Amino acid sequence: MCTSIVNSRRRLLLAVLVAANILVAGYLLARRSGTAKAIGPLPLALTQSLPLIELKDDAGQAMQTSTLLGSPLFVQFVNPYVEPQIASFLRVRGQNLRRPISWVIITRDSREFRRRMPKDAGDLIVVEDNYERLSDLFNIPKCCEEWRLFDETGRLRGWAKYDEGDAVGSLLHLVNGDAPFSRDMLLATIIKISDDGLLEQLHSRAARSKRGKAVGVIFSQACTGCPEHYLIDLLRARASNDQGIAYLALLPNSFQASDADNFKTNLDISFDVERANPELSRRWSILDQTYGTRLINGTVIAVSQGKVVSIETELSETREMLRRFAQ
Known part of the structure; x- marks a missing residue:
């Protein structure tokens, strides 16, 4: 009888310990989850990779940037009232590319940008919502607009101001395999x-x-x-x-x-x-x-x-x- 009581107590103690471990593990997971939410998506400056975030395009459709992985991605911040910026993007977009890529335009005035685009620009993802936050996440300086180029894994492969960088050369090198500038x-x-x-x-x-x-x-x-x-x-x-x-x-x-x-x-x-x-x-x-x-x-x-x-x-x-x- 004494042996039976001891075994019962041991089983009860083991059950309590298991339950306590489960509670502690759950608490730690909850703390980690809460911390991740507090931190939010990591900016490009830290990861050198595409920020994994939700975008809302100018039609009100929400999408995750993770869905753009699998093919190269060209992101350009554009002031649609600056003619050279529009010309810069059209020059980049007009290249003869050997495989498909995704295009994301982030602007303060999506309607004006759309107005400046040709009729075959329906595949562009144009985003106006949360411009300032997106500028921070993509490491865009306050002074001016820039472009970012990502490969199919989301790794950053090129960046510069719209009027200084060789966006076309970087794009052709990544997508077509053309020799980079040297x-x-x-x-x-x-x-x-x-x-x-x-x-x-x-x-x-x-x-x-x-x-x-x-x-x-x-x-x-x-x-x-x-x-x-x-x-x-x-x-x-x-x-x-x-x-x-x-x-x-x-x-x-x-x-x-x-x-x-x-x-x-x-x-x-x-x-x-x-x-x-x-x-x-x-x-x-x-x-x-x-x-x-x-x-x-x-x-x-x-x-x-x-x-x-x-x-x-x-x-x-x-x-x-x-x-x-x-x-």
Whole structure:
């Protein structure tokens, strides 16, 4: 009988311990669940991945961003009243992509954005609700709008301001597998342009120079307050000191002859400024649209004895390249 009582007490104690463990586990799970809700979705700045959140589009339909996984995703914050932002997005969207992707536009005025889009834009997910919160989650600065590119797993693969980054190049690299921008890629492209006879304006100046050398710079755009102004200062100084080397600035033929004259006068350029031939202008426009003005604009090309010998796109590297070229 004593043994029976002891065994009963042991079973009761074991049952109490099991119940207590279950209660503690449940409490801890509840605490963890409550903490997760308090923290909310993790922002892009912390995870470098797509924030897993609910979006409400301009038709009032709610969706989870997790449903967009499985294919690349392009997210752009857009001010629809800024024409270059609309043009930037249309240029990105107009690329010939080899597989489908999802497009999410986040804007303060979805109606105006829709009005600016072509009729075939029904696949766009346009979001106006919770703009400020989404800006924080996607790590968008207060000053300006930017774009974000995610792969099929939700991993961040590209980002920049709409007017500075090579959105098209990043998209084509991720979706189509095209080579990303690099100095070697640009050099190979310019050598091909030269071999096709499209740098004759530069080569002819080299042929007439005392040393058979010339330096050219190709601009898509430039202004007195832009970073390109520092490049022009450098080229102006080099042109004055590099005896026997010809210097030339080329603008796309979308510029008028008077634009080239004004460009030379306003920026106090001491060497010749010309409009590029139509085919060079066309190919340069493709490069600009593919890789972005920030990477392409102000490319400096050094030619000697009918050959392209070097190119640079960054100011510090250009300074060193010109120093070596003049030796």
